[in-house]
Amino acid sequence: MTGQSDRVHTTPVHTAPAHTTPVHTTPAHTTALSAARRARELAELRDRDTPVDLVVIGGGITGAGIALDAASRGLETVLLEAHDLAFGTSRWSSKLAHGGLRYLATGNVGIARRSAVERGIMLDRTAPHLVRPLAQVVPVFRDTPPLGAVLPGLGFVAGTLLSRLAGTRADRLPGARILGAGKVARYVPGVRRDGLVFGHLNWDCQLVDDARLVTAVARTAAGHGARVITRARVLEASGTRVTVRDELGGGDGKDGDDDDFTIAARAVVSATGVWAGETTPGVRVRPSRGTHLVISAAALGDPEGALTVPVPGETNRFCFAIPADFGRLHVGLTDVDAPGPVPDVPVAGEDEIEFLLDVVNRALQTALTRDDVLGTFSGLRPLVDSGDGDTADLSREHAVLTSDNGLITITGGKLTEYRLMAEQAVDLVVRRTGVDSAPCRTTDLPLVGAPGHPEVARPGTGPGATRLPASLVARFGQEAATVVAESMLDRPLEPVAHGLDVTRAEFSYAVTHEGALTVDDILDRRSRVGLVPADRAAAVPAAREALATTPRDAPS
Known part of the structure; x- marks a missing residue:
């Protein structure tokens, strides 16, 4: 992680992981997205009188992933986003590409196994420049309840086994082990020393940044010919057409032009996350707010790994302090029901800030205060509403639904599984439309910037x-x-x-x-x-x- 300094640290350009297997294909288009390209492609769509193969609504990680999957199979694809790439939930995550340990602990082996497989695909093949191993340390103190002292270690061992079954080698993601008190303090210098007995060490994966991943996926899709158009709001949608408004006023009323126009398509997929109900009436999404704090890494002694602290009274919930850019740490995560209208930018509640500080302070030598909080960010998880239970208990499974008007909606799920969700959505599009398509290629398709991208x-x-x-x-x-x-x-x-x-x-x-x-x-x-x-x-x-x-x- 980079520190807060004006000094320029340099590294050779050729530091890409040597283990990555290149896939040499030549995109038919540049990956560059710009205002000029946006204007040109909007004009082409306005003048078009034949359907495209696929329109994707939503420029988060799921929508971008669908656009890449479809375009790389040879489908003529248009991605429409009302705001900007990664505007919604996709930029407010914990910035982890994790192996699903929490779901393994709750018996949801399916999500855990899929997460471990997809994490390995990003780490080894598609995005090794954006995904890196992250040490996670759970300190155990003399006053830690017996069950709390044992369960994290058992979960970490199970996670290691899952990683190996998913094909991730030990030289890429080491196995879980026990740390002595001294080594715990080496990973997290700010840990409380009084009563510290030992710690559990696990290795998971961290994204360089979640919004950067979205941008890389969208640009890679553009390199395969997808039209990626932001500030294009979908006003109406069915399975065969969308009505679009250019939010930048491209038509501006001159020469009879209008900012609203229609795009015909063989299929339309809505990947709008917590806004799915607005695009697809009848789809019930129950948003859950997850809040993080931004603090100086120096407050915890510039830790090398993520400090992970069990939530009191819970058997499977943790808060953590994860190293981030600019000499910062991100402290999270809450899970709060967030009913009502969906805001463009969620705001952290003061009770959430106090909750996170209280939990993390249990493991710190010097307690953090409200003055240590440099910033906050909150995201809304698009949980598929089952009608009951706390949001913390709702399934993180994704759902692919088809409306009476033919519109396909995909929502729910986890960031780590974006590629798989996209594959399933495009498989459905191909089956329904019969469009000529190559097989899915995204398990081995390097993103722009990754070794092997052409x-x-x-x-x-x-x-x-x-x-x-x-x-x-x-x-x-x-x-x-x-x-x-x-x-x-x-x-x-x-x-x-x-x-x-x-x-x-x-x-x-x-x-x-x-x-x-x-x-x-x-x-x-x-x-x-x-x-x-x-x-x-x-x-x-x-x-x-x-x-x-x-x-x-x-x-x-």
Whole structure:
């Protein structure tokens, strides 16, 4: 994890995992998303009088995954998002690609097994540049109840077995073991020493960032010909057509144009998460709010792993403090019923903040206070409503439903299973429409930036051409040199603000290649600077400069 410093740490571009098996295919289109490409593809859709193969509604991880699966099979695909990529739940996760231990403990072996398999696919083949092993440490104290001292270790051993059965090797994800008190403190220096007896160590996986994963999947889909269009709100949808409004006013009433138009399709899939009920009447989603706190990693001694603390009175719930970018920790997670209208941006409740501080403080030498909280973020899980039970008890299974008008809706599920959910949705589309399709390819299809992805870098920017900031390579993988070489901003390797290891080149690339159209897109989704209000304010000038400097006919 990167620290809070102005010093530029460098790493060679060629640090990609050597174990990855490349899949050499050549995309028919560039992966670059830009304002120019959006305008051109919207115009093509307005003028079109024949159906596309598939329209996907929703630009979160599930929708982006469906677009990639479909486009890589050869289906003509359109992805429509009312706001921006990763605008909803997909940017508010715990940023884990986990193996489903919690579900194994509750007897849901199916979710646990699928999660372990999908985690391995990302770690070893499709996104090794965005997924990395994460140590999880559960400290055991003299006053820990006997059951609480034993159960985490048993669960971790079962999780290790599940990893091996899923094909993940020990050199990629080590097995569970017991740590002495001294080694617990080495992983988490801020742990309470008084009464510390030992700790359980487990290895899971962490995403570099959840919103970056969504962007990479969407761009990879665009490289296979998918039209990925943000700020395009679906007003009405059936199984064969959608009515769309260009939220940027592309029609603007001139020459008889209108901002609303219709796209015909052989199939339409709604992947709108907690908003599924708005697109598909009759679908019941029961949102559950999960809140995280953002604190300085220094408050826990800059831990190397995630501190994991059992919730008192619960046998299968934990809170954790996970290392994150910019010298931060993310402390989570709550599970609170969130009925009523779905907000665009959920807000943490003060009771949730106090709950998280109370649980984590039980394992800390120096207690965190409200003043340590630099920021918060909350997301709404799209749980399929069974009609009873607490949200913590509702199934994390996903559901694929078909409405009377033919609209296919997919909701529920876990971020780690996005690829599988997409495969199942596209399989249904192919069966229903009879469209000519290749088999699913996404189990071995590298995302943009991963080893084996065929996007050609600019001349002179290949592996070994230069040394780049380690944080940039961590976020962009084998694209890192291209990010710098194609910067429209001067001083590309300078930080966007004091203490943030995001370079000016990354802000420029967000506009020219990642479809960012606004300051919010850059700060809140292409980078995660916006998680801390003070960081956000400091980086606003660089974001504005990136938008102003980038030509509107940037690469497309």
